[in-house]
Amino acid sequence: MGKGIIVGALGVIFGGVIVAALVITLGYAPANADAKPSWLEKTLAKTALHAVINREAPKNPNPEAVNDKNLIEGIEIYSQNCAVCHGASNGQPSNIALGLYQRPPQLAMHGVEDDPAGHTFWKVFHGIRMTGMPSFAHTLSSEQIWKVALFLQNMKSLTPAAEAVWKRVPSQAVKNS
Ligand code: HEC
Missing domain, CATH: 1.20.5 (Single alpha-helices involved in coiled-coils or other helix-helix interfaces)
Structure with a gap:
């Protein structure tokens, strides 16, 4: 039996x-990528990601001080490496962003100011598997990743000098250019 x-x-x-x-x-x-991720796929991927980040992400606050120089450097790094997918200050998606499976959030609209800096550091350093989010482990230094995280944390409360630089980052949205 x-x-x-x-x-x-x-x-x-x-x-x-x-x-x-x-x-x-x-x-x-x-x-194919021209579809919406299913509920199951999203839930499994999000649960796995959160669990890894809680275990591995640095727990310390951002080591870079909030000042014009660091914020502006962060914005420049963002403009060169991230804006094509995550958008400029107008929050409008590029054709590349519109075609990715796992849509990249347009960070000027759906920001990550509330995320601990260490979580953003982990995502940018390691990337997010099976999404378009690349790993910058071999292309940006830790200092540069902390600076781009600093900019994202403070995107809604930039210093006037940094705000002016942010507003000048060109949008790559085809409809709004
Ligand atoms: C080729 C497109 C692409 C590029 C370039 C890119 N990302 Fe992403 N990113 C994504 C996608 C897609 C996701 C969504 C992943 C998901 O749904 O889990 C994402 C997710 C994120 C998240 C998590 C957002 C959230 O709501 O939790 C952060 C933070 C992030 N990216 C920051 C960056 C930074 C900073 C850069 C540049 C250094 C960058 N990304 C470059 C595609 C990209």
């Missing part, structure tokens, strides 16, 4: 693996 249950359970698991393999190899599993 016990044996029968085990054999039955193994049969169901094995059958499931075969069906999944067939669905994937015959081209029935979605691999």
Whole structure:
């Protein structure tokens, strides 16, 4: 009796693996980006991301001081590396942003001022797997990542000099240019 249950359970698991393999190899599993991520996919991805970030993200506050120089450097790094996906101060998405599967938030509209700096640091350093969010671990220094995080934390309360630089970052939205 016990044996029968085990054999039955193994049969169901094995059958499931075969069906999944067939669905994937015959081209029935979605691999396109022109669709909306499903609820299940979003929930699984978000839960995994939050758990890793809670475990790994630096807990210290941003080591870079809030001043014109650091904010402006952060804005310049953002303009060169992030604005194409996350938008400029008008919050309008570029064609690239509109075509990504996992839409990048337009940070001037849906900001991350409330996120701990360490969380933003982790996301920019490591990137977010299976989304368009790249890892900048090999292209930006830690100091540059903290500065771009500083800008994002203070985006809604910039110094006048930094605000002027932010307003000049060109939007790459096709409709609004
Ligand atoms: C090629 C497009 C692309 C570029 C370039 C890019 N990102 Fe992202 N980013 C994304 C996408 C897509 C997501 C959403 C991932 C998700 O849904 O989990 C994201 C998510 C984020 C988040 C999390 C937002 C939230 O609401 O939790 C932050 C913060 C972020 N990016 C910052 C940056 C910074 C800073 C840069 C530049 C140094 C950058 N990104 C460059 C595509 C991009």
